[in-house]
Amino acid sequence: MDQPPITTSLTYLLAQANRVVTATLERLLAQEGATIEHWRVLEVLSDEQGRSMGELAQLVLMNHPALTKLMDRMVSRGWAHRAADPADSRKVLVFITDAGLAFAARLRQRVAEYHEAIDAGDRRAEQLKRLLGTLIREHE
DSSP: OOOOGGGGSHHHHHHHHHHHHHHHHHHHHHTTTOOHHHHHHHHHHTTOSOEEHHHHHHHTTOOHHHHHHHHHHHHHTTSEEEEEETTEEEEEEEEEOHHHHHHHHHHHHHHHHHHHHHHTTOHHHHHHHHHHHHHHHHHO
């Protein structure tokens, strides 16, 4: 059976690649009781600088309402906490906790192992990352 023309479009191929790669990562992170979104948030917050919700939403590729719900769950699990921005008390910053740092380290190990399996010394993976980075920068 012939494939429909859509299967050769760049947007379709990017979506399909995302689906394939994230499905496996989701299963690995679920073994730790986490989601890809948990990992993204903890990874960003691991620099211990604190982030506004708007900045965090942009960095972790989430809309603001979904991030707010996720942060509520992460705060209740003790992985993060919120505090007023010392420069502007109207703003709230999100910070990682010690428990969040420890959990992030576990997740980082799982993700690194998965990324190594994908890369497996294959230059094509590095080339793809460079090409995708260029594509993103040129079309933002």
